[in-house]
Amino acid sequence: MSSKLLEVKNLAASFKTERGLMKAIDGISFYAQENEILGIVGESGCGKSVTCQSVLRLYDEKHLVKLEGEILFDGENLLKYSEKEMEHIRGGAISMVFQDALSALNPVMKIGDQIVEGILLHHKELSKAEAKERALNILEQVGIPAFRERFEQYPHELSGGMRQRIMIAIALVCGPRILIADEPTTALDVTIQAQIMNLIVRLKEEMGMSVILITHDLAVVAETCDRVVVMYLGQIVEEADVKELFLHPAHPYTRGMMMSIPSMSEEKPERLYVIQGTVPLLSQIPSGCRFAPRCEYATQRCREAMPELEELENGHKVRCFMAQR
């Protein structure tokens, strides 16, 4: 397709918490291309949100102890940027949509003003009237009915789906090259989820941007993403094209997750597949392969040595001794 627009290399982040030092992510490397949707999947606490917040440096500086690695955007390392320079990137070249639109929007500010504020921040040359014109355009583009009236309304006057459209409008109004969407449809009903995902796919086509979709929902990934990264306990365990991943999952964790969700089309099995145990705490990371304590194929070697993320073929990478053999 095209070159790597964003490349994350060996990213590691540690945070200071009440329970001591937590290494939230460790050795994360992935890339995102133009005009593609990259899915990052994993369960709570796997570090998928931390990874993406790190790209925009949205973490809490107070608690961050160490951040290593590189985040290359167009070849430039964002971790070397000053805070001032980052302000141009955020909402400009790279923007983000959050899960909970109600708490992400300002409740005492009209929707239109919130969009205009974002435009004027990045385009000081525009007049207020020009910015308003642009804001109305984007509202129409994200499919807000009666958008001229909505412009004058407050967030609480809109439904959850509409609010998420507003969030997407704010994120897109400065024409970003990368959109990071962190669980954008998790709080929404399926019918609205389908509308919002269709919208994101359509806008990606129109604007040719790169989308990084963070989600725990494998079915959403299967339907919308081009490539997928699977995370477990702060590491990437598998990476592949979407079709390859679902047809030939290589990591036992990926396979286990796929088997444990009830299918919509197949016969119902007597019992659902279960991944034994629970995700360990970040303060109790197992030695060796991090998935070994829950893995039914784990051997002595898995419990002692950590497998590397290695390529099997055609960009399909996996972190597992069994699969690499």
Add this chain to the structure above:
Amino acid sequence: MEQKKNQVLMETRNLKKYFPVEKKIDGQQAEVKAVNDISMKIRHNEVYGLVGETGCGKSTFGRTLLRLMEPTEGRIFYKGEDITELPQGEFRKYRQKLQMIFQDPYTSLNPRKSAGKILEEVLAVQGMKNVRERMELSLEILGKVGLRPEHYYRYPHEFSGGQRQRIGIARALILNPEFIVCDEPVSALDVSIQSQIINLLLELKETEHLSYLFIAHDISVVRYISDRIGVMYLGYLFEESHTAGLFRSPLHPYTKALLAAVPTIDFDKGKKKRELIRGELPSPLFPPSGCVFHTRCPYAKDICKEQCPDMKEVEKGHRVMCHLYDEKEKTK
């Protein structure tokens, strides 16, 4: 046993739950009709799934069924006995048989009580005085839901989400109930934990001879666990069918749209073209006239705007509330 299986355990007839709101419409007290005229039956050892979007009234229905809220109108039957207006004191003995599991395992457990105390409290309320007996029973139940004896002394914050939900299940189970309303019991859980809890609920259904009303918005989960499914929209039960029938031939235009919106992992058929439902849920304060779905329905006719359709059985065990099937019933 086979005979018992077909016996009706819970039944509602024209159940209604209206909430008054602080607003006047045309000089009249405004109401939200959260549950509107629902008649349904749940049989012994059956899982009845209830699906619908946020605000459709599915949780209110579950709570009204257990009389955690008093119905505005209509009747509730337990094993054929009308329990709608039993005074609370008399109703208490039925409470044992009718339990509930809540969605959020983080807020539905008292953070200042250990798991053991949470379970024993239930027994104490029901009048079990012997402390030793209470403890023994609690430990037994902990084992049944896959927890260990040492968990007895732990507090809710020491458990993971999945374990907390197990305590919620233990609390519902400890009085030997026959019927449990499960209100989104797995929505707050990660996928790998979700399947553990679903399997546990299915196992307990067999070993303890339970019936469930399983309320959830995740349609693939409901499809997996349910014997029959009801679809709700703006307080109405739009369609009801055996699970296989509902997925093979959904009748109501809303059900079709709802099922089409569910994302699937399916690469064989290529990218499917789906008909998405348009617009948004109307305000329940101002529901549309006639059939409440007509504003979003691609097949709406004139009659749909004027007259609310009746629920009718179109095929055996498959009921639908839609004017499109008016003819079908007449010829039957």
